[in-house]
Amino acid sequence: MNQKNSFSKLMAALLVVFVFTSCQATGQQNRNLKVYESSEQMLAAAKEVITEITVEDFKNTYTQADIFIIDVRTAGEHKSGAIPGAVNIPRGVLEFKIDMPGIWENTGKNPPQKDDRIFVYCSTGGRGALSAKALMQLGYENVQSLQGGFGAWNAAYPNIRE
Structure with a gap:
C-alpha cells in the first residue's frame, strides 16, 4: 500500500x-x-508609431482654436508652468478622462472627437509619447506629441507660458 x-x-x-x-x-x-525588456524599449516602440512635433512647428499651431492641448504631467508640474491653453490630464488617468466634458469646460470646448487635432506633452517627451500612443489605441486619429516636452518649450519660449 x-x-x-x-x-x-x-x-x-x-x-x-x-x-x-x-x-x-x-x-x-x-x-x-508585447513585453518589453525596459521602459526605454517601450518608449522607443511608442515613438515608432506616433508623430512627434518640434517646438517650432508646435508654436506655429498651438493658438489655433481647433486643436486640443493636453498636459499629461502631474497637477503639481502643471501648476509650476504650462503651455497656454493646455488642459491638465495626468498620464495615469488620461484614457479615463479624455472624453469627460467637465475636463474641457474651461476651454469652452466639448471633448475631442476621434478626428480632432490633439497635442500632448509632458516634461521631457516620454510620457507624452506613451500618451499619444494610448490615445491612438483609443481611436484618436490626429495625435501628436511635443518633442522634448515642456522642457524644450520652456527653453525655446520661456515667456510664453501660463
Missing part, C-alpha cells in the same frame, strides 16, 4: 505541475501583449 500511495502522490504532483505549466503557456499564447 505504501508504494501505491507514493505512486498516487507522484502522479498527483505531476498532474498539478502539468496543469500549472499548461495554464501559464496558454495564458502567454492567448494574450496579445
Whole structure:
C-alpha cells in the first residue's frame, strides 16, 4: 500500500505541475501583449508609431482654436508652468478622462472627437509619447506629441507660458 500511495502522490504532483505549466503557456499564447525588456524599449516602440512635433512647428499651431492641448504631467508640474491653453490630464488617468466634458469646460470646448487635432506633452517627451500612443489605441486619429516636452518649450519660449 505504501508504494501505491507514493505512486498516487507522484502522479498527483505531476498532474498539478502539468496543469500549472499548461495554464501559464496558454495564458502567454492567448494574450496579445508585447513585453518589453525596459521602459526605454517601450518608449522607443511608442515613438515608432506616433508623430512627434518640434517646438517650432508646435508654436506655429498651438493658438489655433481647433486643436486640443493636453498636459499629461502631474497637477503639481502643471501648476509650476504650462503651455497656454493646455488642459491638465495626468498620464495615469488620461484614457479615463479624455472624453469627460467637465475636463474641457474651461476651454469652452466639448471633448475631442476621434478626428480632432490633439497635442500632448509632458516634461521631457516620454510620457507624452506613451500618451499619444494610448490615445491612438483609443481611436484618436490626429495625435501628436511635443518633442522634448515642456522642457524644450520652456527653453525655446520661456515667456510664453501660463
